[in-house]
Amino acid sequence: MSSNWGNHLKLSVFGESHGGGIGAVLDGLPAGEPVDMEELSRFLARRAPGKDRTSTPRKEADLPEILSGVLGGVTCGTPVGILIRNTDTRSGDYGAMQALARPGHADYTGFLRYGGYNDVRGGGHFSGRLTAPLAAAGGIAKQILAHRGITVGAHLLRAGGVSDVPFDPAGIDEETLLVPGNSPFPVLDTDAGDAMRAEIERARLDLDSVGGVVECMVIGFPAGVGDPMFGGVENVLASILFGIPACKGVEFGAGFAAAEMRGSENNDPFRAREGRVYTETNNHGGALGGISSGMPILVRAAFKPTPSIAREQRTVDYRTNIEAVLAVKGRHDPCLAVRAVPCVEAAVSLALLDLLLGAPSGKGADTSWN
Ligand SMILES: Cc1cc2nc3c(=O)[nH]c(=O)nc-3n(C[C@H](O)[C@H](O)[C@H](O)COP(=O)(O)O)c2cc1C
Secondary structure, eight states: OOOEEOSSSEEEEEEOTTSSEEEEEEEOOOTTOBOOHHHHHHHHHHHOSOSSTTSOSOOOOOOOEEEESEETTEEOSSOEEEEEEOOOOOGGGGGGGTTBOOTTSSHHHHHHHHTTOSOOGGGGGGSGGGHHHHHHHHHHHHHHHHHTTOEEEEEEEEETTEEOOOOOTTOOOHHHHHTGGGSSSSOSOHHHHHHHHHHHHHHHHTTOOOOEEEEEEEESOOSSOSOSTTSSHHHHHHHHHTTSTTEEEEEETTGGGGGGSOHHHHSOOEEEETTEEEESSOTTTTEETTEEOSSOEEEEEEEOOOSOOSSOEEEEETTTTEEEEEOOOSOOOSOHHHHHHHHHHHHHHHHHHHHHHHSTTSSOOOOOOO
């Protein structure tokens, strides 16, 4: 199973939802980087379930044990081993549907791939729970970027047909960028957040689920990082964002809307101020030719509605190929996109740190000429 990622960083994620625990090994971090464990726990708490009705009532402390690679609150430069023990498992919920493929989930394809030997309890290795170690590793990367003046923030842009105020593509101040992450519900506009919650609750009561879009912006990322063709900023970001379960689309800057524009509308005019080049608008989303431009990096990730729903759906028993009807039991997120917000921040942080570590100077180009 390819649960490994990275070019200059090496991330490996292991574990099953209802096994002993889940975790990650993150290799390639520079030595001597401070890691604030309290800040990391606060970050992971944003992903943890059970806070309100928009997420599964399953309660996981999600406390990461750092087994190696960090000593005295500082990275050693050796692999960082992260373990999160599973504490609130109810495998009985899965007994009746062991061979009934949940529509939209990976039960059927996992059976095909592993011949029935994979642990299906709670979705096994395909569970959204595997984003906890991703978030832990990414939370460390996020702190390392912050020490370099790079801030990563995200919000729930859309859910259940309701939109939050979008980030201004040309850039926002750090304080605003961090508002959603410091809020009980990850949006800028609390009225929009309340309307989203109402839609999510409506779907839950309807034995259903809704999808959503997470928008992430990075400010302070240096220009001149990334490579053309296959090693670009977009390539590296997309490769890890699609590793988040249920992510079905990724777009940068104006994204799919650029296809509807004229060149004169989509091009971002270059300007210069105080000896520095910038662009007036940011339809390009912070990368041109795969190389960072110095403008904010703007990426959106679309998440599908949670596949496990309590409503009856047609399926087959994949061991007998006999048709059946399934109403999924267990505790599931009515809108997984809410908890995907910090996962996106984590994935983006890992991708950008990976790119920075691969930059010839290790810090990007100098865009000033004074
Ligand atoms: C944070 C998060 C939480 C999730 N929670 C659930 C859940 O409660 N129930 C469920 O069926 N799927 C959940 N998923 C999605 C499944 O893991 C995912 O749809 C499944 O593995 C199939 O993968 P795919 O959608 O990428 O094809 C969650 C995903 C994320 C990112």
